[in-house]
Amino acid sequence: MNKLLEIKNLSIRFCRQHRTVQAVEKVDLDLFENEILALVGESGSGKTMTALSITKILPQSATITEGKVIFQGRDLLKTAERDLEAIRGKEISYIFQEAQASLNPVLSIGRQIQESVILHHQAKDKKQALSMSEDLLKLVRLPHPERILRSYPHQLSGGMNQRVMIALGLSSGPKLLIADEPTSSLDVTVEAQIIRMLLELKEQLRFSILFITHNLALAERFASRIAIMFKGRIVEAGLTKDIFSAPKHPHTRELINSIIRL
Ligand SMILES: Nc1ncnc2c1ncn2[C@@H]1O[C@H](COP(=O)(O)OP(=O)(O)OP(=O)(O)O)[C@@H](O)[C@H]1O
Ligand SMILES: [Mg+2]
Numbered sequence: 542m543n544k545l546l547e548i549k550n551l552s553i554r555f556c557r558q559h560r561t562v563q564a565v566e567k568v569d570l571d572l573f574e575n576e577i578l579a580l581v582g583e584s585g586s587g588k589t590m591t592a593l594s595i596t597k598i599l600p601q602s603a604t605i606t607e608g609k610v611i612f613q614g615r616d617l618l619k620t621a622e623r624d625l626e627a628i629r630g631k632e633i634s635y636i637f638q639e640a641q642a643s644l645n646p647v648l649s650i651g652r653q654i655q656e657s658v659i660l661h662h663q664a665k666d667k668k669q670a671l672s673m674s675e676d677l678l679k680l681v682r683l684p685h686p687e688r689i690l691r692s693y694p695h696q697l698s699g700g701m702n703q704r705v706m707i708a709l710g711l712s713s714g715p716k717l718l719i720a721d722e723p724t725s726s727l728d729v730t731v732e733a734q735i736i737r738m739l740l741e742l743k744e745q746l747r748f749s750i751l752f753i754t755h756n757l758a759l760a761e762r763f764a765s766r767i768a769i770m771f772k773g774r775i776v777e778a779g780l781t782k783d784i785f786s787a788p789k790h791p792h793t794r795e796l797i798n799s800i801i802r803l
Pocket of ligand 2: 588589590721
């Protein structure tokens with residue numbers, strides 16, 4: 542298998558009122574083509590900051606103090622902003638937890654998807670953009686796409702909005718989809734449906750997923766490999782079955798025990 546993404550020795554620091562916080566410390570992470578890697582850890586362990594650093598969209602108060610982010614053979618941390626713009630949201634796209642907050646409330650779903658496919662040069666004119674938008678909504682299994690295209694985010698349920706977000710994320714034909722707690726705000730039934738759909742889409746369209754979650758049970762069902770993050774560091778990484786059958790780090794054991802107790 543070919544490596545798609547390689548994070549090497551990445552450290553991120555925040556400076557606040559003369560205090561520094563080490564959010565991410567010496568993180569190494571590999572992601573292969575067409576695989577799902579779950580990055581699992583408790584709140585504040587550094588998962589989101591690791592994900593945001595990949596295309597350099599960290600908060601302004603954060604600094605990458607060392608490391609490399611190699612995507613398709615190229616260090617993104619050394620790539621010029623203009624070139625990064627062509628990768629961000631196109632070859633690497635993100636979906637976040639709060640779909641409704643990420644969508645524009647005053648623009649119809651159709652307008653938002655059409656703008657995205659035109660921006661990413663997937664469609665050459667409005668007519669083609671419209672038909673691509675319908676196809677994308679069908680792809681994420683939304684019924685009556687023509688009606689949904691006319692709707693606004695507040696008219697749809699949380700699960701439907703999350704499907705729209707996934708459609709937007711896929712509208713550029715990415716090689717890497719970074720899904721940061723994509724289903725945490727949804728109930729468990731909808732969560733399972735969306736995760737199953739993401740798995741099918743990955744097989745169909747062939748992209749890799751960096752799946753970020755605090756839920757190790759979900760990671761087990763979804764990912765072929767798992768990396769456990771704890772206090773800014775990756776404390777353990779390996780095949781999902783190995784992590785579960787022979788966890789090495791005490792924190793991993795703690796996480797597994799808490800699933801068993803549930
Ligand atoms: N805007 C910020 N300003 C200062 N420090 C921050 C900021 N955002 C994050 N941090 C620091 O970085 C650490 C890692 O944050 P991060 O958001 O990556 O955690 P996370 O693992 O994604 O947590 P969660 O599961 O809650 O989303 C935090 O513990 C905090 O110390
Ligand atoms: Mg987070």
